[in-house]
Amino acid sequence: MSEYVHADARGASVGLVERREFVLEQGLEVACGLRLAPVSVAYETYGTLNRDGTNAILVLHALTGDSHAAGYYAGEDAKPGWWDIMIGPGKPLDTDRYFVICSNVLGGCMGSTGPASIDPQTGKPFGSDFPVLTIGDMVRVQRRLLDHLGVDRLLCAVGGSVGGMQVLEWSVRYPDRVFSAIPLATTTKHSAQAIAFNEVARQAIMADPQWNGGHYYEGARPGHGLAVARMIGHITYLSDESMRHKFDRRLQDRCDLSFNFEADFQVESYLRYQGNKFVERFDANSFLYLTKAADYFNLEKEWGNGSLVAAFARARARYLVTSFTSDWLYPTYQSKAMVQAMKKNGLDVSFCEIEAPWGHDAFLLPNERLDTLMGGFLERMERELEKERARKTTAAGANGHAL
Amino acid sequence: MRFDLQVIASWIEPGSRVLDLGCSQGVLLEKLTQEKQVRGTGIEQDEAKAGQAIGKGLSVIHGDIYEEVRDYPDLAFDYVVLSQTLQQVIDPSTLIREMLRVGRRCIVSFPNFSYWKHRVQFLLRGCAPVSRELPHEWHNTPNIRVIPIADFKRFCRDLGVPVLREVAIGNHHHEDRGKVVTFMPNLLASYGIFLLGRE
Numbered sequence: 001m002s003e004y005v006h007a008d009a010r011g012a013s014v015g016l017v018e019r020r021e022f023v024l025e026q027g028l029e030v031a032c033g034l035r036l037a038p039v040s041v042a043y044e045t046y047g048t049l050n051r052d053g054t055n056a057i058l059v060l061h062a063l064t065g066d067s068h069a070a071g072y073y074a075g076e077d078a079k080p081g082w083w084d085i086m087i088g089p090g091k092p093l094d095t096d097r098y099f100v101i102c103s104n105v106l107g108g109c110m111g112s113t114g115p116a117s118i119d120p121q122t123g124k125p126f127g128s129d130f131p132v133l134t135i136g137d138m139v140r141v142q143r144r145l146l147d148h149l150g151v152d153r154l155l156c157a158v159g160g161s162v163g164g165m166q167v168l169e170w171s172v173r174y175p176d177r178v179f180s181a182i183p184l185a186t187t188t189k190h191s192a193q194a195i196a197f198n199e200v201a202r203q204a205i206m207a208d209p210q211w212n213g214g215h216y217y218e219g220a221r222p223g224h225g226l227a228v229a230r231m232i233g234h235i236t237y238l239s240d241e242s243m244r245h246k247f248d249r250r251l252q253d254r255c256d257l258s259f260n261f262e263a264d265f266q267v268e269s270y271l272r273y274q275g276n277k278f279v280e281r282f283d284a285n286s287f288l289y290l291t292k293a294a295d296y297f298n299l300e301k302e303w304g305n306g307s308l309v310a311a312f313a314r315a316r317a318r319y320l321v322t323s324f325t326s327d328w329l330y331p332t333y334q335s336k337a338m339v340q341a342m343k344k345n346g347l348d349v350s351f352c353e354i355e356a357p358w359g360h361d362a363f364l365l366p367n368e369r370l371d372t373l374m375g376g377f378l379e380r381m382e383r384e385l386e387k388e389r390a391r392k393t394t395a396a397g398a399n400g401h402a403l
Numbered sequence: 404m405r406f407d408l409q410v411i412a413s414w415i416e417p418g419s420r421v422l423d424l425g426c427s428q429g430v431l432l433e434k435l436t437q438e439k440q441v442r443g444t445g446i447e448q449d450e451a452k453a454g455q456a457i458g459k460g461l462s463v464i465h466g467d468i469y470e471e472v473r474d475y476p477d478l479a480f481d482y483v484v485l486s487q488t489l490q491q492v493i494d495p496s497t498l499i500r501e502m503l504r505v506g507r508r509c510i511v512s513f514p515n516f517s518y519w520k521h522r523v524q525f526l527l528r529g530c531a532p533v534s535r536e537l538p539h540e541w542h543n544t545p546n547i548r549v550i551p552i553a554d555f556k557r558f559c560r561d562l563g564v565p566v567l568r569e570v571a572i573g574n575h576h577h578e579d580r581g582k583v584v585t586f587m588p589n590l591l592a593s594y595g596i597f598l599l600g601r602e
Contacts, residue, residue, distance in 0.1 A: 351463075352453055
């Protein structure tokens with residue numbers, strides 16, 4: 001997820017919000033077999049859970065996002081949460097109707113347990129002793145958070161990019177707990193190209209002498225490596241067209257080439273700026289672990305013995321799948337493959353490839369089409385969930401009668 | 404709602420599973436969902452139209468009808484509807500076979516090329532007919548097939564597809580009211596609507 005977050009005037013803000021913490025004292029055994037305990041999860045909620053517990057929406061953030069999806073923190077915060085355009089009163093994720101939950105992923109560095117957390121065994125930060133995680137591990141922790149919040153079933157799980165992978169994992173791992181799902185700009189498994197970009201980014205971090213095998217918390221941090229990693233990621237979030245539009249070959253603060261290795265071009269200066277800004281807020285080890293989890297994600301291998309159709313045979317959710325025309329990180333063919341597998345399983349699925357020139361990041365930008373799709377889909381899900389509950393009540397009543 | 408869609412809707416039993424190919428903004432699906440409790444899915448190639456239909460709370464897939472229909476298992480639907488789209492289809496026999504693979508019944512409607520007004524235009528002016536039903540010029544029409552009702556019936560016979568029901572209507576298809584034409588439909592009707600079954 002890029003820094004490309006816009007404030008928005010189309011709906012009201014959820015206002016001041018507060019980051020909370022949930023601690024899973026007994027922790028959990030992660031996919032690689034190691035036990036992690038305790039586990040902390042940073043999360044925020046907006047809106048109110050209704051009495052029947054039927055209006056909860058779980059928002060899953062992208063690679064380097066956090067729990068701060070909407071609203072503002074008191075005093076310190078000039079920018080709203082990363083999806084403030086989508087979450088709030090009158091917005092598609094309408095907080096007057098829905099109870100919206102967003103947590104920072106396991107392995108992250110924005111309040112949840114990750115490589116920078118203290119290892120209770122040693123009293124020092126885990127660093128590279130932190131276990132390698134999977135998207136499934138993240139989802140298992142989120143499930144515990146929902147248990148804690150008293151949410152038995154989600155009206156919807158929604159997220160883009162790596163958040164979309166979590167949406168898919170949720171719907172297949174816990175089919176009875178996900179009434180509907182909106183995976184945006186995502187994939188059921190990384191292409192070789194996506195893994196390649198991640199590997200170059202990881203190598204940039206590990207080549208920084210300050211990385212020190214992952215144990216750098218007591219000294220200088222591998223800022224340069226992390227900045228380069230971010231620059232690589234950032235390129236994949238944009239598109240040829242959006243870069244041409246934003247920068248073309250325009251020069252930065254000069255009228256001619258410098259004939260040295262300063263940032264001559266605006267695009268160079270922009271990437272350096274984004275890279276440096278990222279270093280201030282993100283931990284290099286978390287970047288390594290999260291990109292690896294994304295690379296490992298393989299829904300068909302994990303749940304379908306290699307078959308995506310078999311993997312979705314477990315799912316019960318109604319889906320809204322969305323891709324963007326200029327997304328070259330997770331191109332439309334990947335969304336179409338999941339739609340195809342859903343259809344073969346007789347699942348209720350809607351799909352739209354949205355025309356957008358801004359590349360992978362399009363799901364974070366104001367987009368009327370996306371608003372309409374999500375708003376309309378969620379309203380239908382509310383109606384359908386209500387109908388399902390009415391049917392069950394009637395059936396239970398009829399059974400009671402017979403007895 | 405368009406008169407031909409009203410006729411189509413009247414043929415569909417309540418509670419059915421319906422696939423609407425080329426569903427546009429989902430007018431038919433919306434009516435069927437609200438009034439007949441069908442479980443409907445649409446396929447629409449135009450992003451804006453597909454987006455509007457999903458925004459209305461319908462289940463719609465944005466994509467090409469040939470590609471999308473292939474993914475459904477056999478008999479996934481009770482009815483598969485192809486309304487006012489057959490004249491734009493490259494390979495009608497393949498598509499209709501696919502429709503009858505995924506559905507128990509198939510409903511097809513199209514503008515009748517042998518409508519008397521078209522015949523008159525061609526006969527008297529020697530020009531490709533342009534009418535309310537076929538509003539395009541030869542160079543900008545999306546329609547690549549000319550389909551007289553009589554030819555369509557022969558086509559179904561050759562394909563071995565039984566026609567279970569047929570209605571010819573005489574009105575502009577965008578109008579809400581219309582009339583059923585029973586006398587010489589191949590000459591006097593502007594649209595044909597057919598219910599096809601499996602062999």
